[in-house]
Amino acid sequence: MKVLLKSISMVLITMVAFSCQPKSNTISIFVEEGIKEKVAFGLNQFETFLIESGNQTIITNSKETAQVILELKNSGSSDDDSFTITNQNNVITISSSHKRGVFYGLQDITEQLKSGESWKDISGKAVDAHYKFRAIKFNLPWFSYRSGENLALHYDTCKDLKFWESFLNMMAENKFNVLSLWNLHPYMFMVQSEKFPKARPFSDEEMKEWQSFFKTIFKMAKDRGIETYIFNWNIFVSKEFGEAYNIGEYSKDSGFWGEGETNALLEEYTREMVSKTINEYENLTGIGITLGERMGGMTSEERRDWINRTMIAALKEANREVKLFYRAPLSAGLSSHGTVSKSTEILTREAIESIDMEDDVYLGFKYNWSHGHSSPKLSIVHGGILTDTYWNPKPKNYKGVYTVRNEDFFALRWAQPDFIRNYLSNNSQDYIGGAIIGSETYIPAKDYITKEEHRTWDYAFERQWLFYKVWGNLLYNNSISDDYFINSLEEKFNIEDATELLNAWKLGSMNANRVASFHRGTWDATLYTEGFTTIGGKFIDINKFINHPVLDSSYVNIKDFVAGKFKEEQITPIELANITEKESNEALAFVKSFKENHQDNKLLQIELNDIEAWGHYGLYFADKIHGGTFLETYRKFGKDGAQFKAVKHLEQAADHWKVYTETMERYNVSEMPYQFDPKFSWRKHIADAENDVSIAKQD
Known part of the structure; x- marks a missing residue:
């Protein structure tokens, strides 16, 4: 059976286990003197395993006696984690410009051994990293951007360093190399202001605990080759600062919407806190800034100038250089609403090009606004459609990064590597440097969705293990084949052949992408795909469904289609419904057969249930299109x-929603907190699905 790793440490362990060497053999490893500390994380795990197995290891000073050689090459690029493997005379050499590349090379060797290759037949290869910046967006539950039970319930889990160790291991395994941590004002949890002592929210003892917490996370990340960034939303201060100096009173209740204050005291406090954080956290890699929230009433020039006087000035004042992530302005006007304009793009480009940084600045955009799992084609960013101002002419000191947000599925698992490949095919211009994967309204820490009696994992991100695996590995190597994910499924569920299982995941998961491409979402609440709801947690009824615009111009909405206002090359609603129905039925047929053949595999049954749910969801969507x-x-x-046919299809759609609800409740709680509906349930929307029938009958 083919087996993949569960952590970077297991790469080294497995390599020996399958090296065809007898027990009590001494495995000789040569590590260049200058990199021993950098790769210590993996080597320590390796030696522990060998001792427990009765074997020994020697870290030799001689390449001539080594069976494995690990080396770092000087390529002039400190963030290049590509790798090469050579095999000469049964001596394996792994070479990279970064220690991550060494880890990834070891992973590759292990996978070859696990697939049946002998040590002498290990294939040499060179793998280039597709994106150099492969990040996860992680919103912290304290002083969070949004508030609610769905975020607050993660507090204890996110304060537990065991969680972070597990999460960082997952990131390293899946080749994510940046952890970005977000909240409104992270600096007050990391340093105490000397200039404004009344601004301190914590006692000295409490501050020591927070500092130890963050320093431990940053160190664990660095050990695994993962960079760390902290992101804020700019003009926010501690509640204590606001009360003491009568400034930024909105910070008391985390009110992120509205006008920001720009007085000298607040700016001095911000500069101090940012530069102090950089100075005191040597393992922190970068700072992320947001030109948007609490900048209402400010022009684009005023927002830029505030950033320059505070955040950029703080970076210059710090005693070491860090990397900068500059989020593109979320509004081109005086309001906080999302808008774009060419003049703001010109202004932003000039601002970034004037920043003298050692490393390229990362310029961030929301890919298809808050609904990145919609179309593999870029249609909008936060605010609308961009011109080519940022890319023409080619930028010299910055790279674009798309934030692929997921506000569309939290309970349902998703895995569609073909969608990601198409996304990469469309969004890999030389000016794009990477991607950030994550959500604003969901934290993958405490699992509050699975019924307790069915949960055999510790954390929420483990429910979505395949989601992270397909995204992380394809962001690193866009040419990786489906075999990699098939092997992962076979190992996870102890089954012989997972080829059709992966195909079923693809078929089911495409329903999320089709719905979000057909029904245009913008900010977070405008579309919650798996719940089929919009602003206020309101169900998308048949009238809104008919008239709402599409996101992806490859499609045409129902209203324009019936009116004949579409192009020949566009996908019609009927064509969309037919392919959705066909592929959903194929997924359901597979699940039925596979469930029967693996009845004793409980973990597999739970995940098959999600494919089944996606299938019923797709049939609901298809019948709703026909009915509309x-x-x-x-x-x-x-x-x-x-009218008769409309009623018939909408009755069928309502039946599909009922089965979808029953499927979702099989292993999950019947009611869960969602950002825009604190008591969300699929069951309460059965009446809404049935109401579509009533609407059609009334016409």
Whole structure:
């Protein structure tokens, strides 16, 4: 059986276990003198395993006696984690410009051995990193951007360093190399102001605990080759600062929407806190800034100038250089609403090009706003459609990074490597340096979705293990084949052949992408795909469904289709419904067969249940399209039989929603907190699905 790793440390362990060497053999490893400390994390785990297995290791000073050689090469790029493997005379050499590349090379060797290759047949290869910046967006539950039970319930889990050790191991395994931590004002949890002592929210003892917490996370990340960034939303201060100096009173209740204050005291406090954080946290890699929230009432020039006087000035004043992530302005006007303009793009480009940084600045955009798992084609960013100002002419000191947000599925598992490949094919221009994966309204820490009696894992991110695996590994190597993920499924569930299982995941997961491409979402609440809801947690009824615009121009909405306002090359609603129905039925047929053949595999049954749920969801979507199309046809042309057909399809859709609900409740809680509906449930929307039938009958 093919087996993949569960952590970077296991790479070294497994390599020996399958090296065809007898027990009590001494494995000789040569590590260049200058990199022993850098790769100590993996080597320590390796030696522990060998001792427990009755074997020994020698870290030799002689390449001539080594069976494994690890080396770092000087390529002039400190963040290049590509790697090469050579095999000469049964001596394996792994070479990279970064210690991550060494880890990844060891992973590759292990996978070859696990797939049946002998030590002497290990293939030499060179693998180039597709994106150099492969990040996870992680919102911290304290002083969070949004508030609610769905975020607050993660507090204890996120204060537990065991959680972070597990999460960072997952990141390293899946080749994510940046952890970005977000909240409104992270600096007050990391340093105490000397200039403004009344601004301190914590006692000295409490501050020591917070500092130890963050320093430990940053050190664990560095050991695993993971960079760390902290992101804020700019004009926020501690509640104590606001009370003491009568400034930024909105910080008391985390009110992120509205006008920001720009007085000299607040700016001095911000500069101090940022530079002090950089100075005191030697393992912190970078700072992320946001030109948006609490900058209402400010022009684009005023926002830029505030950033320059505070954040950029603090970076210059610090006693060491860190990297900078500069989020593109979220608003081109005076309000906090999302807007874009060419003049703001010109202004932002000039601002970034004037920053003298050792490393390239990362310029961030929200990919398809808050719904990155929609279309593999870029349609909008936060605020609308960009011009080519940022990229023409080619930038010299910055790279673009897309934040691929997920506000669309939290309970349902998702895995669609073909979608990611298409995304990469469309968004890998030489000016794009990477991607950030994550959500604003969901923290992958405490699992509050799975029923307790069915949960055999510790943390929420482990539910979505395949989501992270497909994203992380493809961001690193966009040419990696499906075999890699098939092997992972076979190891996870102890099954012989997972080829069709991966295909079923693809078929089911595409329903999320199709819905979010067909029904245009913008900010977070405008579309919650798995719940089929919009702003206020309101169910998307048939009237809104018919008239709402599409996100991806490859599609046409129902209203325009019936009116004949579409292009020949566009995918019609009927074509979309037909392919959705076909592939959903294929996924359901597979699940039925596979469930019967693996009845004793509980973990597999739970995940098959999600594919089944996606299948019923897809059938609901398909019948709703058919129903909406017939209903709009009846309304516009009064055709005989169209209303009857609309009612029939919407009745079928309601039945599919009922089965979808039952499937979701099989292993998950019946009610869960969601950011825009604190008591969300699929069951309460059965009445809404049935109401579509009533709407059609009333016409």
